[in-house]
Amino acid sequence: xxxxxxxxxxxxxxxxxxxxxxxxxxxxxxxxxxxxxxxxxxxxxxxxxxxxxxxxxxxxxxxxxxxxxxxxxxxxxxxxxxxxxxxxxxxxxxxxxxxxxxxxxxxxxxxxxxxxxxxxxxxxxxxxxxxxxxxxxxxxxxxxxxxxxxxxxxxxxxxxxxxxxxxxxxxxxxxxxxxxxxxxxxxxxxxxxxxxxxxxxxxxxxxxxxxxxxxxxxxxxxxxx
Numbered sequence: 001x002x003x004x005x006x007x008x009x010x011x012x013x014x015x016x017x018x019x020x021x022x023x024x025x026x027x028x029x030x031x032x033x034x035x036x037x038x039x040x041x042x043x044x045x046x047x048x049x050x051x052x053x054x055x056x057x058x059x060x061x062x063x064x065x066x067x068x069x070x071x072x073x074x075x076x077x078x079x080x081x082x083x084x085x086x087x088x089x090x091x092x093x094x095x096x097x098x099x100x101x102x103x104x105x106x107x108x109x110x111x112x113x114x115x116x117x118x119x120x121x122x123x124x125x126x127x128x129x130x131x132x133x134x135x136x137x138x139x140x141x142x143x144x145x146x147x148x149x150x151x152x153x154x155x156x157x158x159x160x161x162x163x164x165x166x167x168x169x170x171x172x173x174x175x176x177x178x179x180x181x182x183x184x185x186x187x188x189x190x191x192x193x194x195x196x197x198x199x200x201x202x203x204x205x206x207x208x209x210x211x212x213x214x215x216x217x218x219x220x221x222x223x224x225x
Contacts, residue, residue, distance in 0.1 A: 006044045008034040011106060014055045018112035022052055056128055059099070059110050064132045066095035071139065082142040085205065086198040092136055093163055093197075097190045100167060111167035133160075144205035151204040159197050166193050 003011070012034035016025045027048055031038045045051040071091040074083055100107045133156065140152050147155075166189050174182040183189050 005034075005036055005040055008036055009041055009044060009051070010055055010058055013051055014058075014106055014109045014113060017052060017055060018109040022048075027051075055113070059103075059107070060128050062103075063095055063099060064129075066098065067091055067132055068135065070095060071135070075139075082145070083139060085140070085143050085201045086194065088136060088139050088143060089159065089194050089197050089201070092159060093190055093194055096163060096167060097186055100186050108169060111164070112169060115164045115168040140201070144201070146207070147205045148207055151207055155201045155204045158200060162193060162197060166190065 009030060013025070013030045016029055016033060027041050028038060030051070031041055041048075041051060045054055071088070074087045074091055078087075096111075100111065137152060137156050140156060141147075141149075144152055144155070166183060167186075169183065171183045174184075181188075
């Protein structure tokens with residue numbers, strides 16, 4: 001399939017932004033990687049910032065749509081009953097897995113880019129992802145009726161963070177497990193990820209928080225503070 005000029009620019013920008021971050025990448029680097037003339041970036045996208053937003057927006061649409069449609073399917077199947085927590089987690093995580101497996105190599109760059117957004121560009125992340133996030137938080141509230149609001153909010157935040165860590169390609173587990181586990185096997189990684197997140201949300205649904213008084217006091221004694 002022949003790529004349009006806009007797609008060539010988006011692909012190059014996505015790859016470079018994910019590798020080096022927004023500030024370190026120039027328009028000239030993007031056009032050289034894309035193999036297009038410098039003026040075409042301004043023609044198609046205007047400014048570097050608008051190009052960056054277009055890179056973020058491009059994949060959010062299909063990702064959010066898949067999440068919403070899978071969530072709606074589960075809600076239809078459940079009728080009036082709240083969803084099992086695991087179903088909510090599946091609806092949030094599995095679309096990312098699907099596109100990573102079937103959407104081409106650009107999804108790897110996109111995963112790293114989203115991880116950078118969590119650290120440096122939270123404002124963009126908030127504007128782009130909030131409508132979907134609020135829908136999932138609402139379903140978590142229904143499925144965690146006894147949970148305090150802060151438990152629901154922490155639960156969703158942890159789910160997002162763990163998902164981004166799993167997809168960001170930092171394969172430390174391969175070293176620690178001596179090759180037994182690897183994030184390169186995204187299906188196995190996500191099977192474990194969904195189970196782990198679900199168990200944590202069930203704990204939060206009961207408002208269970210770990211008492212850290214003893215370990216903090218022990219560390220204070222170790223360090224003589």
